Amino acid sequence: MSGDTVSIAISGAGGAGVMTAAQMLLDAAAKAGFYGLMARSSGPQIRGGEVAAFLRLGSRPVECLDDRFDVMVALDWLNVERFAGEIVLDGASVVLCDADAGEAPERIRASGAQLVPLPLQETVKNLPGGRMNMLGLGLLTGLTGLPEDVVGGVVAKGLKKRGQEVLDAGLAGVRAGMALVAASEVPACRLGSSPPAVAPRWNISGNEAAGLGCIRGGIRFVAAYPITPATEILEWLAPSLEKVGGVLVQAEDELASINMIIGGSFGGTPALTATSGPGLALMMESIGLAVASETPIVVIDVMRGGPSTGIPTKSEQSDLNIALYGLHGDAPHIVTAARSIADCQFTAQWSVHLAEQLQVPVIVLTDQSLGQSRAIVDRPADLAFIGRREMPVAGVTGYQRYALTASGVSPMAIPGIPGGEYIADGLEHAVSGRPSSGNEDHSAQLDKRARKLELFDYGDHWADVEGDGPLAIVTLGSCSGPVREACARAKALGIATRLISLRLLAPAQEDRFAKALEGADRVLVVEQTHSKQFYRYLRAHYDLPRDLKVLSRPGPLPIRPGEVFDCIKAWS
Amino acid sequence: MSGDTVSIAISGAGGAGVMTAAQMLLDAAAKAGFYGLMARSSGPQIRGGEVAAFLRLGSRPVECLDDRFDVMVALDWLNVERFAGEIVLDGASVVLCDADAGEAPERIRASGAQLVPLPLQETVKNLPGGRMNMLGLGLLTGLTGLPEDVVGGVVAKGLKKRGQEVLDAGLAGVRAGMALVAASEVPACRLGSSPPAVAPRWNISGNEAAGLGCIRGGIRFVAAYPITPATEILEWLAPSLEKVGGVLVQAEDELASINMIIGGSFGGTPALTATSGPGLALMMESIGLAVASETPIVVIDVMRGGPSTGIPTKSEQSDLNIALYGLHGDAPHIVTAARSIADCQFTAQWSVHLAEQLQVPVIVLTDQSLGQSRAIVDRPADLAFIGRREMPVAGVTGYQRYALTASGVSPMAIPGIPGGEYIADGLEHAVSGRPSSGNEDHSAQLDKRARKLELFDYGDHWADVEGDGPLAIVTLGSCSGPVREACARAKALGIATRLISLRLLAPAQEDRFAKALEGADRVLVVEQTHSKQFYRYLRAHYDLPRDLKVLSRPGPLPIRPGEVFDCIKAWS
Amino acid sequence: MTALAQTPALTAAAYKSDYRPVWCPGCGHYSVLSSLTKALAELGLQRENVAVISGIGCSSRIPAYTSVYGFHSVHGRALPVATGLKVARPDLTVVVAGGDGDGYSIGGNHFLHACRRNVDLTYLVMDNQVYGMTKGQASPTTPADWDRSKLTPHGTGVSPFHPLAVALAAGANFIARCYAGDPNGTARVITEAVRHPGFSMVQILSQCVTYQPSQKEWKTTVRKADVTTTRDAVRAARWLMADDGLSTGVLYIGHRPIYRPELQASCSVDDLESGFVV
């Protein structure tokens, strides 16, 4: 137990129901007033291979997994070595496993964890319709001390569609698991007292949160092509959009989806697509069209391991380069990054607002570890960000779509507005939209498109800045959770740090960054890439102190709070 | 006349034969032993609109246009204002125009150039079958003092296919033009004495030079989709490849072309495609496949004005970002840039060599101003760069395609080699090629792919470094010509500079760059982009002195030597 | 939009902008522009309720020469842009226009799926069997032995693409061929195509006088098809497989359902949140 949280890993064969048990445990913890996070990992088999669920539960909001696990429940040993890097165990860990499943794999034994073989299979066999995963849920109910009735309620809700017999067997399994724990010598691993829930909490994944943020921001048209790990955004959006009068079109490919949303947005409907690295790469040409034609669109990129098809089911932050720089020509656009599961909603909603306000494509970066994990969070505050486009009035005369305004933003006519007729163009153009290859027009339009992004006031949302220590830790996205936790650990040791987690990556905010860095003499950059993409980007745009270190590692293993903390400690 | 060169602009309606006359003038100058450069510009009409040719002739190699023109020949005034920014005239310029074509446009008159109206139309009318452009050629023959017989020879060669009558009319036109000049008060604008031609010279465009370099490097398979301004590379390659046992396939789109060359290269044939910004954008996903699968390919990007469709017929260097950073995931690859028309050959050939040696995609940057201009150059020295791939021997046992070697380069089997059978993969893989999402395999392969580029010795070809002054001018591509000329002008004034023109943009050469910069205390970066892409890249990767200026402008107007020189002077 | 009766009818000329086309004198695309504006006048549409969407090519320049809304997008992507627009704004009349290169080469996948999806769009392909804009390379509809491009010095060696046969196989429901040399006939077909619900495929033979000068012969070789419009796909297939590509007319009208999602809200955004509450 690290501080006030309990970390639990559950592993087993795909068919064993690991994910169901884990989800029920998370739900039960939430019902009991706890916060929590749940991530998952699976092997290459499409179905039926090995799978593992990682939970971290606690009495305060949880933004990342811990360095290690307090408890591992191994429903069987199927290819469990595949998760060796992910399931970090040590002498203080407890591993509950089946007494009849044979010897634990070498890596588990070598960890020094306390192995507790229990008669799992045997118990299940003796329960009519008994299932391993319900037994596992019972073990964890017993270990964590979650109230039996709460767990029972969650099980009832989850299994009631499947009939009374299944439900009864499930509840019997839970009770049997609790009994096994009670009868054993296993050291308990109790969750503290649950904090009073001031307001209803949510159980939400990053992908769902991103979808919700988009709809809240005004998105009503989505076109997309399925891709891991972005598909759940679409799966949530399709039925949800329908309910609020919008629509999702499944396109034939990413070239179609990006261009469909450009068409939808040209028609006045705030529009979005979501994808991952390979799909984003295919969209770059047309994101450039949105830049040149000043058509607002939002593109969510749920990053996975790269390059190429890479590691589709694992997390990495290595699409930073393409998001920032992947357009041909001088093509100013906005890039944002969500820094937690809950923040996927904030960042997505803000991004819709920015796209519409500035008539520009916004690329929103999240990643697999945010998108496909679930968290128990406080209901997010209502945000005032709504996409609002400046438009000419009906019957306008002498309308010029690309007029050179002081702000750089020109009123955008929407089909249906008489007098606003114009041709949107990806060719360089005069203020009217008429194609022009002239030097003056090119310069004026390039200036205008850059100016509108530079002059806009992004307010405090550009970054989270916390603390004012002399060591600044600059990070982004899903690394923010581990960094924040490392800073807290450092603070507990009396080491003052400051965290700068960027939500707005482009355009760069030189002044704000300089201000955030004032008084800091050292910088630690934390990111999850192989080639230090974030560090290079910071160098290119910001003045950094000479005293600088970079903690950068590719996926698939997440950056752990302990790693960051070690860096801080070693440097203090 | 600036120094030892003469600069000439010819303009007229598309049908007037401006380009034919200009090409003949360049040919004649070459035959007479001079060097020269010819660029062109035209309006938006597909055919029959206004067009202008820009020539610069001299007794030393010419790498860029001059700041201004000595002579302009206006066959008519059709939309000549469109070229105002390009045809810079001043009080020392002479403009020959038709006495009957009406008043010269305001911009021309305002330039202060000496206007010389001549009875052009009238003269042509009196010549049976006479054509304006041949008369113009005659004017310029007279003005420059090129030998009549040499010009006559070129005209004869050019027109002989069209019959004796046309030829005679052409020659008569030239003579009439010479006579008009001789009879007028026009100040002569003579080319100096022609230098002795030690070896045969070439008349070549940048696009042709790039094509030749590729074939010399070993390219035998090309797949491509036409796009301005890269099409001439393909037009030269298609018949040429056929002669040397290769082939060009016109693909259905850029997605097809990039993947076709990956297939061709997988089969062991060095393979290439050529495109421009929008096409490059479409190729990015699959360039990533070449990175991950370690398949050598070469992609030439002839840059044009961006973003989006932008300005297809004009030059800019704004694809730098996408070339360097446009791949998703951590995807190390090579980016080179050709710094002159002749250097298109060197850089292309070297790039093929690097691609094959390092089993990596190489993006070669050239631009419209190099690709579509012609120059008279000394025949390039023969280069030893040939693509050579490390391969396993037939009958190899236990072959591992992605073996972890010290150099990072693993022998690549080619279909047909028994024992070498393997599956190339864009999924992350183990050394065998078998898909793997494991942490160790991912790290090992990422390291390997980065290592092979980092450890390779690129020799002196990474950049041209000239001079050792305290002011270093760092530039790339087609800006190198104007910078070199500006440095020469500065030297003439006693200002010592040093030129660093990068041929190898990625991977960055930190040590070499630091060495090249030793002793320089100021840096001027010169590039043709709007958002200072090159400067940002340099900042991201190199340590630069605090004393730094950037001369950066978008297209379509080229960077002129005088602009660079002014910067140097103002800073000295 | 509801006050249709009150707004005065516009002449064909009123649908033209005052920009001078970049096209070569004699290019077939001029006639297509005329036919399109005639059809819009005939349909009595208000300018603000029409959008012309194109890709890149000489033909794709057409939106700028009209006075309605439009999008000159990127090469090959006119159909998805138009699809997004029409699905999001079903009240608009959306015409898609472009070339054979744009539509059948780089845009081929969207062509297939637009035929299949059957969104209410009218697609005008100004087919000149060549890439005009990039100065004369072979397109999918170029004859296999056409050897005037340096990229294919012995001809393409590939049988030309048969756009209408593919459209039919892909599920298109309105299939027609016109000729730019007959602007009134073309205007009539465009009018019919716009009125047809769902995706309408209109191939327009539109000569490129610069790179395919032999297309001037179309004046004498193109003729009306010797069949009347069929509603039988098998019959249409048989006819199209044997067709020489030079007969004009509305060749097929089918009856597949159109794709037009409802855009009716049934709950508020706040209601969506309930799914997340613990």
Added chain:
Amino acid sequence: MTALAQTPALTAAAYKSDYRPVWCPGCGHYSVLSSLTKALAELGLQRENVAVISGIGCSSRIPAYTSVYGFHSVHGRALPVATGLKVARPDLTVVVAGGDGDGYSIGGNHFLHACRRNVDLTYLVMDNQVYGMTKGQASPTTPADWDRSKLTPHGTGVSPFHPLAVALAAGANFIARCYAGDPNGTARVITEAVRHPGFSMVQILSQCVTYQPSQKEWKTTVRKADVTTTRDAVRAARWLMADDGLSTGVLYIGHRPIYRPELQASCSVDDLESGFVV
């Protein structure tokens, strides 16, 4: 390659690698793998002279389970990779394999142009009418009323793509349908397809037991086509337009010329330079 007689014939098993497929138990793709290796054995090809090229999808994983050369490329691009390989290396036997999503959705344009170009490739589309790899979304061949994907909660509302009709219209010269439940029959068709010069299109009904469990019924509903192979495109078109997608067999063999550029040098690289000499 010339010493064919001396090299020993290989069994089907010798064309399999020892990697365990990622596929679900019961997935049709296992049978396709068997059929492919049987065909390679029947054809007596040396492993080093065969390449299997794929895109991305469950089906596209197939190359790794063979012991020949191969390329597991990116989603939708198997055909261009294979085209480049075969044009550059006409001596190799090149088989392309993938799914319905890979081939008809994202890869649709290459499918059209591969049919047309007629390079000597054999294309095996393992059609399960779903995106298996991404956990069950509708593909182009999915029935319009299939509502089991959250992306299309009321079904796609779009008529399914008819790959063989499109292949024919696009110019394919060898058109066949097989069923994974008949591995020997499939092996025979693959053998014939590889022997056929030019592009061969082989649709293989290959059930996705996980996301399209009703495809288990194919066992009873799939049957041999009630026609014999025709060489008449019009007849094939008529037949295909009326086909229900469940009959198997080699349905059409045409006779268009194949695309196979000569790779014979006629001059040296130095000779190319003469064109530039002043």
